[in-house]
Amino acid sequence: MPDLLLIGGATDKMLERMADKFTIHKLADGGYPADKITHVCTNGHDGIKPDIMASLPNLKHISCYGVGYDAIDTTEAVKRGIVVTHTPNVLNAEVATTAVLLMLACYREALRDDAYVRSGAWEAKGNAPLTRSADNQTIGILGLGRIGQAIADKLAPWTPTIVYHSRSKKDVAYKYYDDLKTMAVDCDVLVCITPGGPATNKIVNADVLAALGPQGTLINVARGSVVDEDAMIAALRSGALGWAGLDVFAAEPHVPQALRDLPNTILLPHVGSGTVETRAAMGALTVDNLLQHLSDGTVISPVPECDGM
Ligand SMILES: NC(=O)C1=CN([C@@H]2O[C@H](COP(=O)(O)OP(=O)(O)OC[C@H]3O[C@@H](n4cnc5c(N)ncnc54)[C@H](O)[C@@H]3O)[C@@H](O)[C@H]2O)C=CC1
Numbered sequence: 555m556p557d558l559l560l561i562g563g564a565t566d567k568m569l570e571r572m573a574d575k576f577t578i579h580k581l582a583d584g585g586y587p588a589d590k591i592t593h594v595c596t597n598g599h600d601g602i603k604p605d606i607m608a609s610l611p612n613l614k615h616i617s618c619y620g621v622g623y624d625a626i627d628t629t630e631a632v633k634r635g636i637v638v639t640h641t642p643n644v645l646n647a648e649v650a651t652t653a654v655l656l657m658l659a660c661y662r663e664a665l666r667d668d669a670y671v672r673s674g675a676w677e678a679k680g681n682a683p684l685t686r687s688a689d690n691q692t693i694g695i696l697g698l699g700r701i702g703q704a705i706a707d708k709l710a711p712w713t714p715t716i717v718y719h720s721r722s723k724k725d726v727a728y729k730y731y732d733d734l735k736t737m738a739v740d741c742d743v744l745v746c747i748t749p750g751g752p753a754t755n756k757i758v759n760a761d762v763l764a765a766l767g768p769q770g771t772l773i774n775v776a777r778g779s780v781v782d783e784d785a786m787i788a789a790l791r792s793g794a795l796g797w798a799g800l801d802v803f804a805a806e807p808h809v810p811q812a813l814r815d816l817p818n819t820i821l822l823p824h825v826g827s828g829t830v831e832t833r834a835a836m837g838a839l840t841v842d843n844l845l846q847h848l849s850d851g852t853v854i855s856p857v858p859e860c861d862g863m
């Protein structure tokens with residue numbers, strides 16, 4: 555059987571299906587037969603380190619259990635004729651739910667009020683302070699791609715005005731801004747859902763956060779690298795930015811203590827797609843790509859850089 559290197563975790567179902575066709579070597583277990591590895595299964599967070607990729611001379615396919623692939627060097631992969639696949643679309647609705655959840659939790663102060671009940675403050679002090687309505691807000695989507703559109707769709711019951719900033723104008727009815735800071739001035743909420751990597755590194759900087767303002771809410775379900783984390787902490791501390799709902803961080807799983815101490819944040823441990831149902835769909839596509847590549851050399855969902863290889 556061909557040899558597969560598993561980087562990071564996989565569900566039992568994925569392991570069962572992969573073990574049927576491959577000899578699996580887990581990176582976490584230590585040594586692997588570098589010359590024999592033809593396939594890698596990894597995830598968007600771990601990707602594949604350059605030294606590991608360089609150590610695999612016969613690598614043909616990297617299957618990523620996730621849609622974001624900024625931790626995989628696709629330029630090097632293409633140069634070496636290695637096809638990279640990922641899991642687009644099957645997680646759109648789930649990640650959109652996470653973004654909406656974070657936004658609503660910020661607006662309605664869900665954690666503060668939960669603590670109010672648990673601590674006995676309700677009984678001792680009376681009714682909790684009022685919160686803000688999430689209805690009729692202007693919501694700027696940074697990165698109106700597959701998930702960005704799903705977020706816009708899922709927000710419809712709150713009757714928002716959706717606007718967006720992406721690399722290019724799209725054929726949609728929402729207002730397009732070619733400048734992120736200008737969009738932030740006009741928004742109540744900024745939702746980040748671009749890919750990570752050099753092109754988006756810290757594009758949400760101190761100026762953009764200041765433009766979003768003291769009544770503004772930042773939602774980041776993209777990558778921690780998209781937001782200048784230090785600038786965000788400073789803005790949340792000073793009140794220059796109102797609230798932040800975050801699923802992703804600059805150096806996961808580390809989350810700065812300063813961020814954990816702030817009352818105006820909701821913090822999730824990168825669980826945008828983390829439900830049993832959605833991970834099952836992502837796992838199925840991850841393994842389907844591997845098995846199809848093994849059987850006829852083609853794949854179902856290549857990353858754009860590898861399309862047509
Ligand atoms: N929090 C989580 O668990 C998850 C996070 N993600 C993140 O969401 C990202 C987006 O996923 P999809 O919607 O499937 O990708 P997509 O490729 O369909 O959409 C990305 C959008 O970002 C825009 N974009 C790219 N570079 C940009 C730039 N420099 N400035 C402005 N806009 C830019 C593109 O034009 C496109 O509209 C993933 O790459 C991943 O980083 C995805 C799934 C789960």
Ligand SMILES: O=CC(=O)O
Nearest residue numbers: 598619620621622
């Ligand atoms: O962050 C998760 C992904 O699928 O990308």
